[in-house]
Amino acid sequence: MRMSKLFVQTLREFPADAEVISHKLLVRAGYIRKLTNGVYNFLPLMWRVLKKVENIVREEMDAAGAQELLMPFVQPSELWQESGRWDVYGKELMRLKDRHGREMCLGPTHEEVITSIAREGIRSYKQLPVNLYQIQSKFRDEIRPRFGLLRGREFIMKDAYSFDVDEEGLDKSYEIMAQAYKNIFKRCGLETKMVQSDSGAIGGSVSHEFMVLVNEESENNAGENDVFYCTKCGYSANSNHAVSILNEVATDGKFEKTEIIDTPNTHSIEELSKFLDIPSTVICKSLIYVIDGKYVLALIRGDRTVEETKLMNVFAGNDIRIARNDEIEEIMKISGFNAVAGFIGPKGLKNIEIVADETVKGLKNFVIGCNQNDKHLVGANWGIDVELPQKIADIRLVEENDKCVDCGAELKVTKGIEVGNIFKLGTKYSKAMNATFTDKDGKEKPFIMGCYGIGISRTAAAAVERHHDEYGIKWPLAIAPYTVIVVPVSDQDETQMKVAEEIYNKLLAANVEVLIDDRSERAGVKLKDADLIGIPYRITVGKTIKDNLVEFKTRANNSVEAITPDEAIEKILSL
């Protein structure tokens, strides 16, 4: 391709509305352009990259025995009503009506549609297992799209769905996909970590996420997930799912008397601990949450933080948030108190579910709110002064230096970009939608399903996050829009132009994806653009051509060497 004809506009400055580096670079280097909030045009260079990623995904999925199909982007509400998700999938589901007033939605994911396909097409266990996938645009009306391609509303996704006879079959299908995913990301030039995660709105039991770790980048960190991992064994998990061994701390408050004492203006654990001159580990913290509209009181030791997803899962909820002050007021009123946040305790509360984290179980002679402002109960003990809640669960956020449940070594935390996700769905959809097959024993059984997603556009953006420098993008070879760019330094030097054209034509003839910068620009412009756009290799034809030498540059490490044109061609052909 000739640069003079290539549809690309590079910008001399970064766009003002971009925050993370992949967004800044992709816009500046002319790969993408925003159409509207969270929705981007993929310009020719970007589309080449996306097709590369898609093809890697396609090859590995096919090799893993999956079959590609394409489902509609617009879906009828009926299917979603069958699965029960029409009412629980929140505002991310883009709903619309057709001319007859019939309710539809833009596909954010395709469990319902694929289940309806399986329901119609699979009658017998003999047809199983089967894995079907598609690569397609998805639309999720995200609350806050941001970070360019990393969290758009419309994005390209590969979604696959497996159907098995039984759990062992699912385990096998899941394993095959996990391996395919490892191959895919490796081929894309991305190091990923497979971590345990919460299964969220899609549902199901087991799930893992593939994270591109980005902690090394201190500038505007694009990693939206905290990943905890063990420094010794292989354990790693998203913070919304991570567990750890209870850490050993002082849990005896050593108060001589049990009494309610004045603790003025101690709204936070920190203030209370300072005021009483005790460690925060002997305080029981009380937090009121609203889960699916119902009130929940969560008790946790003063030094720890509640993990909201874990808490929500205790009640199988879909939505969780901390209660507002007016809601706390309402609870207090119902229970006959008037305490504000900071002085709340479980004793005497009405109309609320109570759950305690494991950390509070071992507390002795501890401090806890008693629903009286500016007062706390000190020297409390479970079963004597306050009832230990019946519901006890792990609802705490893991912290760095907690111990691994598998091997006892220390856990560390890092940031990650989630580029892929695999779930064991089980029968969640097949049961709800009555999708069954006839098994060996002649009985009707629901499919055992799994689902497997990869953010294609996000993967490309993640590659930019991981591979760039101050001059621009450094595409991994496998997903670069072009392999090599030939740059004649001066378009007025006949020899340079002639040699550049020769190199270009030879590479073209060898089916190499090659660009030639034939624009009548000054050298600086052409070299800067080549770096910005991030083509993996550059062959610069300059003055040294009189000695039959060109400059061969490897963008990945910015190394250069002077070699002959033929050697340069040879190097490219031997990649």
Added chain:
RNA sequence: CGGGAUGUAGCGCAGCUUGGUAGCGCACUUCGCUUGGGACGAAGGGGUCGCACGUUCGAAUCGUGUCAUCCCGACCA
């Protein structure tokens, strides 16, 4: 949805306090000159100043409303 900020040419910005009919850099067009790291000179084209209503002889500038965008929290590939 809550908190903060911003909307002026394709991109980056100034002008707004103290109203007087819009400007700079990049990009674009033409000519000259230049060609190893985003040159230079000359001449051009392009904006109903987000939108609406109001105040005023007169509004980018003041007021009210509205829409959009960006950042911080709850969603997720």
